[in-house]
Amino acid sequence: MNIGKAAKLSNLTVKAVRYYANIGLVKPQQNIFSGYREYTSEEVAKLKFIGKARKFDFSINECKELLSLYEDKNRTSKEVKKITLEKITQIDSKLKDLRDLRNELSFLASNCNGDDRPNCPILEELSKN
Amino acid sequence: MNIGKAAKLSNLTVKAVRYYANIGLVKPQQNIFSGYREYTSEEVAKLKFIGKARKFDFSINECKELLSLYEDKNRTSKEVKKITLEKITQIDSKLKDLRDLRNELSFLASNCNGDDRPNCPILEELSKN
């Protein structure tokens, strides 16, 4: 099938699917005469796989890793779990940063009258030495 | 003072400070003969301000806004508070997405033995139709 259908079936944009072909993530055959990419249903399955992994915040490189593990019938679940746990650690770190940030901003905002006067503790904090 | 000192005093990199000059965020005078940028202590204060705002996850454009509010002696605290509250809303949304993500990944990981056998619920989930 052509790229449009493959994109639709995998819930990705044509642009993204073409991008994955260009970087060698999912490389379909290309019709010699028309130049059109021709996707098999197995390739569509890989695209779906990638789409889901991307939603799980895995980077393209991590998707590449996961995909090769997925294709390797001899891989152990240990390898996959390791990548997943690393990802969870990353997310925890991001969560902490965002929570801290939110607390500070929220503290500043709650101390700001938000009225028509110029007095503003938020800017004061930002301009502190 | 030269850019190196300004960068050190504001806890920014020289690259970042030069970048801010290029995009017109903090534009110092430039010595006509040497071409060196010459920073005043007021400009360093603005750099510090930006550095802090960036740490608070404000984008460059938001920094520009905050900076102009900061410089405008007639601005009201309402304007600043509005931007800050919007930022908090953004952060809350990010936090929710990350939490959901973490829950799903953590669920998958906890169901994966992580042993030397190939059976892996994480990959199974990713390859589901």
Added chain:
DNA sequence: ATACACCTTCCTGTAAGGGGAAGGTAAAGG
């Protein structure tokens, strides 16, 4: 035959700088 949908490659842009090359300038040391 033509209209229209779909496909191709190629180029540019995104956010916020980092890395590094090639070369000019300033200040310290001998």
Added chain:
DNA sequence: CCTTTACCTTCCCCTTACAGGAAGGTGTAT
């Protein structure tokens, strides 16, 4: 006075993961 060293300049490419759009080829329905 000369050289080394440190610092400065501009310029260009790299990063992530595509999106947008131009110019042009292909396939199909009417």
